[in-house]
Amino acid sequence: MIxxxxxxxxxxxxxAARVLEEIRALRAADRPTHGGRLFAYVYDPGVAGLDxxxxxxxxxxxxxxxxxxxxxxxxxxxxxxxxxxxxxLLGGGPGTAAPEVVGSxxxxxxxSLMLAVKAARDARPDLAEPRIVVPVSxxxxxxxxxxxxxxxxxxxxVDPLTLRPAPADVAAAIRPETVxxxxxxxxYAHGVVDPVAEIAAxxxxxxVRCHVDACFGGWTLPWLRxxxxxxxxxxxxxxxxxxxxxxLHKYGYAPKGVSVLLHRDPALRAPQYFAYADWPGYTMxxxxxxxxxxxxxxxxxxxxxxxxGEDGYLRLAALTRDAVAGLADAVRPVDGLRLLAEPExxxxxxxxxxxGLDLFVLxxxxxxxxxxxxPQLGYADLPASVHLTVTAAVAxxxxxxxPALAEAVAAARAAGPVELSAELRALAGSLTPEAxxxxxxxRLAAGLGLGAGPVTDRMAVVNTLLDAAxxxxxxxxxxxxxxxxxxxxx
Numbered sequence: 143m144i145x146x147x148x149x150x151x152x153x154x155x156x157x158a159a160r161v162l163e164e165i166r167a168l169r170a171a172d173r174p175t176h177g178g179r180l181f182a183y184v185y186d187p188g189v190a191g192l193d194x195x196x197x198x199x200x201x202x203x204x205x206x207x208x209x210x211x212x213x214x215x216x217x218x219x220x221x222x223x224x225x226x227x228x229x230x231l232l233g234g235g236p237g238t239a240a241p242e243v244v245g246s247x248x249x250x251x252x253x254s255l256m257l258a259v260k261a262a263r264d265a266r267p268d269l270a271e272p273r274i275v276v277p278v279s280x281x282x283x284x285x286x287x288x289x290x291x292x293x294x295x296x297x298x299x300v301d302p303l304t305l306r307p308a309p310a311d312v313a314a315a316i317r318p319e320t321v322x323x324x325x326x327x328x329x330y331a332h333g334v335v336d337p338v339a340e341i342a343a344x345x346x347x348x349x350v351r352c353h354v355d356a357c358f359g360g361w362t363l364p365w366l367r368x369x370x371x372x373x374x375x376x377x378x379x380x381x382x383x384x385x386x387x388x389x390l391h392k393y394g395y396a397p398k399g400v401s402v403l404l405h406r407d408p409a410l411r412a413p414q415y416f417a418y419a420d421w422p423g424y425t426m427x428x429x430x431x432x433x434x435x436x437x438x439x440x441x442x443x444x445x446x447x448x449x450x451g452e453d454g455y456l457r458l459a460a461l462t463r464d465a466v467a468g469l470a471d472a473v474r475p476v477d478g479l480r481l482l483a484e485p486e487x488x489x490x491x492x493x494x495x496x497x498g499l500d501l502f503v504l505x506x507x508x509x510x511x512x513x514x515x516x517p518q519l520g521y522a523d524l525p526a527s528v529h530l531t532v533t534a535a536v537a538x539x540x541x542x543x544x545p546a547l548a549e550a551v552a553a554a555r556a557a558g559p560v561e562l563s564a565e566l567r568a569l570a571g572s573l574t575p576e577a578x579x580x581x582x583x584x585r586l587a588a589g590l591g592l593g594a595g596p597v598t599d600r601m602a603v604v605n606t607l608l609d610a611a612x613x614x615x616x617x618x619x620x621x622x623x624x625x626x627x628x629x630x631x632x
Contacts, residue, residue, distance in 0.1 A: 149631070173514050178539040181530040182516040187395040187458050188535035192446065196397050199438075199445035206437030209428075217437040220444040221247045224390065227447055228402040231364050232356065232386050233378035240378035244411050245404040246429045247440055251357030252283040253431055254387035254403040257414050258353045259287040261385070261405070262322035264413035265351075274322040275315045277307035277336060278522070279329040281355055296320070302523040305332045305483050309340035316348045323348075327356045327363060327376035331518055331529065332482060333489025335363070339375055342382030351384040351410070357401060359488040360386070361393040365459035366487070373486075384410055393488065393533075395450065395458070396443035461534040462488055468540035469530060472547055479551070482527050490530040491518075499551065500559035501526050502602035502609070507550035507557075513543065517601075519609045519616065526609055560606040570610035575618035583622040 156164075175184045203217065211218035225245035229235045234243030248254045263272045273294040276284045280297075288295040296315045298307045312323060323345040325336040338354055345352035354376055356363070367373040377386060383406070390400040405411035419425040426433065450458070469490045473479050478496030483489075494501050505517045505528060516529040562570070569586075590604050604623075608616045 176535065178533070178535040178537070179512050180514040181532065181536075182514070183531075185392050185395055185531075185533050186535035187450075187533065188461075188538070189395070189450070189454070189458075192395065192449065195445050195449055196442040200397065200442040201438070203437030203441035206441075208435030208437060208440070209433050214437065217440060220437075220440050224400075224440065224443055224447065225402055225404065228361075228388055228390075229378075229404055231361070232388065232404065233380075234404065234406070238378065239381070240406045242407040243378060243404050244408050245402050246411070246414065247443075248401045248403055248430050249432065249435075249439075250391065250399040250401050251281065251355070251387060251389045252286060254357060254389075254401045255281065255283040255353075255355060256287040256290065257403055257430060258385050258387060259284070259291055259293060259322060261411065261414040262351045262353070263291055263293055265410075266321050269319050269321065271319055272321045273317055273319045274324065275312060275320055275350075276324040277312075277326065277329075279305060279307070279331055279334075279336075280324050280326055281330055281357065284324055284355075293321070294319075299522065300524075305329070305334050305524075306336050307341070309337055309344055312341050313344040313348070316344065316350060320348065320350050322351045322353055324353050324355060325376075326358075327354050328359045328487040328489065330358045330489075331527075332491050333359065333485060333487045334483050335374055335376055335486065337374070338383065339380050342380050346382035352382050354383055354386045357387050357389040357392065359393055360388045361390070361455075362459050362462065362488050365456050366463060368456060369460055369463060371463065371486070378404075378406060390443045390447070391439075393458075393462075394443065394447065395534075396446040397439060400439045400443040458534040461537040462532055465534070465537040465540050466490055466532045469532060469536070469543055472540070472544035476547060476551055478555075482525075488532050490532060491527050493525045493527040495525075497559065499555055500557075500602065500606075501528055502605040503557050503560060504528070504550055504554040505605070506600050506602045507553045508546065510553075511546045511550060513546055513550075517605050519605065521613070560602045562603070562606055562610065566607055567610060570607055570615070573611070573615055575614050578615075578618055578622065580622075583619070584626075586619070587623055587626055 173180050176186050178186065206214045206217050208217050224247055229243040229245060234240040248257065259274060266272055271294060273296055274288060275296045275298060277298045277300055279300045285295055298311045298315050300307050316323065323341060325338045325341045327335045327338055342352040363373050386404045388402050390396040390402060391398040414429060416428045417426065466485045466488060470481060470485050473481055473492045478494050478499040479492050480495060482491045482493045502517055505515055508515050518527045518529050520526040608619060611619065
């Protein structure tokens with residue numbers, strides 16, 4: 143907590159050294175961003191000196207404003223260099239089937255996906271009710287884009303065994319109002335690559351754009367292919383792929399937040415821009431959602447790519463591949479656990495078919511042992527699962543994970559599955575989002591140990607309740623719970 147005398151705006155300014163001490167004290171409660179024990183949210187290459195280089199590059203350009211590229215040509219040069227690097231890696235540029243690829247640097251994957259949807263929507267001003275087709279395994283940012291941009295979202299199921307959509311189902315979902323079809327390479331939840339070539343073909347046959355969301359692990363796929371992995375075609379080498387997004391702050395190992403959105407040619411990108419001159423101020427021209435943009439993250443990404451180079455990324459991909467294989471090998475022999483998908487990118491995802499082994503309790507037990515994993519709730523025919531985002535920094539830790547997993551499984555079995563009270567289970571099964579009142583949410587939060595005070599590491603009861611609820615109720619409950627946490631400290 144922040145002390146009363148050290149609020150964000152004290153009456154008397156605080157010395158710089160003390161301010162940094164306060165931030166370090168606050169950071170002590172955070173998950174570890176380095177060390178290979180956090181399997182979500184952060185991407186650590188374990189490269190000595192890279193953080194310092196990126197921080198120095200960020201500082202050099204922190205006050206540069208991307209609003210006007212003519213005023214700050216350094217930022218324009220670095221942004222164009224990042225776009226070119228991503229395009230070359232993903233099958234575009236001179237001498238390829240997509241020689242005119244252009245792109246923009248965004249703040250992250252969500253912004254890249256929102257802009258891909260915007261460009262597709264605005265390219266069809268004749269449609270009053272535009273639609274997009276997205277597999278249910280597509281990132282939630284597509285749903286966010288549809289919500290913000292007033293575009294209808296048509297979801298396509300995935301096979302419960304392959305975890306991929308069927309191209310025939312994608313084709314059947316396309317309507318005359320469809321402006322964009324999406325595919326993942328790989329999907330976030332399970333780390334599998336959708337059948338991009340087939341999906342792009344059905345989109346092209348219908349005259350619809352096809353966006354490949356490679357934000358999560360797409361930067362690593364070309365390096366894994368160079369190492370001999372059987373990575374299917376997913377990039378601009380595929381006819382019908384019109385745009386691709388890839389995050390540099392994930393497996394590009396740049397600081398947050400930097401993503402690149404690529405279009406096969408300038409005409410496809412044109413509707414992405416926002417321009418406005420009908421006011422007395424400067425004419426606004428924005429390729430991305432933000433107007434003012436700090437040059438810091440772009441400079442940090444440029445420095446990271448320049449420093450690591452192709453040889454560095456190939457080495458990091460090899461370390462990640464080996465770490466993925468080692469973690470999967472640690473899961474396979476554990477009684478009661480099974481891999482939900484055979485790893486083919488940078489994800490290990492496993493579930494349990496044993497009613498005596500509660501996955502959510504297992505996640506808590508792993509957390510207690512210093513291993514921070516990500517629980518995923520059940521959805522349709524897909525069971526609840528545990529997601530591990532694997533980075534190069536995990537490689538030195540792989541040998542430690544197997545024994546820790548075995549201990550955590552034993553502890554979870556001894557603790558037994560979470561048993562919701564009859565009242566809570568009835569509420570989860572019958573409540574509608576509209577029926578939630580602030581008073582009911584407060585009672586639920588108190589009963590689950592949420593609300594005021596530090597966030598608990600024991601989340602099995604909360605996850606069990608959410609798992610029992612329908613998706614719409616999950617959304618409302620989580621929004622309310624997070625709202626209880628996000629209150630100003632007066």
